[in-house]
Amino acid sequence: MAGPPPPCATLLVFTLLFLCTEAEGFAALQTKVFKYRIWDMDQKLLYLRNDQLVAGHLQGANAALEEKVFWVPNRSFAQARQPVILGIQNGTRCLASPAAPRPTLRLEDTDIRALPRAGDASAPFTFFRSYKDGMWRFESAANPGWFLCTSARAHEPLGLARGPDATRVLDFYFQLC
Structure with missing residues (x-):
């Protein structure tokens, strides 16, 4: 024994x-946090207005309003889909899109570095990146088939759309700062 x-x-x-x-x-x-600039194919930049992330043409002194996008990879999802969590203000406010029949996009106060450790609970904060012809698209992990979009009109809130049309822009430039 x-x-x-x-x-x-x-x-x-x-x-x-x-x-x-x-x-x-x-x-x-x-967890490495990356800092990028993002703007849509119509050259609209992102900025905060009334606690909403909007896209518009910023010129002169207003160019300082541009929000940089911070992102981290989310290893809880298949890496082939390039899953990322997106945030602003040094990653203290993240884009979220909880699962819903008609999903919406909102900003949530959370630490971008903590979300990748949340597993499946990080799905509302996760977007799958895809690249084609120099442009990026960001598909919601919690709402498959819904993509990050801007309005065709300037100074409208960032949102989600099923596909591009005359009123929505789904293609973005994504550049390291």
């Missing part, structure tokens, strides 16, 4: 568990 493990074996097990836990925590702290 085997007795208890020797003290050095127990210490080794606890040390390995501690190191694994520390490594996971360190990896979570090391």
